[in-house]
Amino acid sequence: MPRQQKSPEIEARVIVRHEKQFKKNCEEQSCGNEFIGLTRQRFCSAKCRNLANYHRHRERYSETKAAKYQETKTHKEKQATA
Numbered sequence: 636m637p638r639q640q641k642s643p644e645i646e647a648r649v650i651v652r653h654e655k656q657f658k659k660n661c662e663e664q665s666c667g668n669e670f671i672g673l674t675r676q677r678f679c680s681a682k683c684r685n686l687a688n689y690h691r692h693r694e695r696y697s698e699t700k701a702a703k704y705q706e707t708k709t710h711k712e713k714q715a716t717a
């Protein structure tokens with residue numbers, strides 16, 4: 636199989652998908668689940684990330700906004716795990 640030269644654009648995408656993963660504990664107080672996540676990941680799921688974010692900015696986020704935020708993040712999470 637001949638080796639194809641990758642364009643820089645594709646290379647960058649590959650690096651992102653093969654980022655190192657670590658065993659961590661979810662930083663959301665009410666959860667604390669152990670999970671395998673990327674270096675920058677602090678929560679086991681989009682739900683926890685959203686929850687923690689909501690707790691931090693409770694006064695700034697209306698419930699509608701929080702729900703919309705979670706929806707977007709959940710979709711991204713699915714793509715990352717696939």
Ligand SMILES: [Zn+2]
Nearest residue numbers: 661666679683
């Ligand atoms: Zn969690």
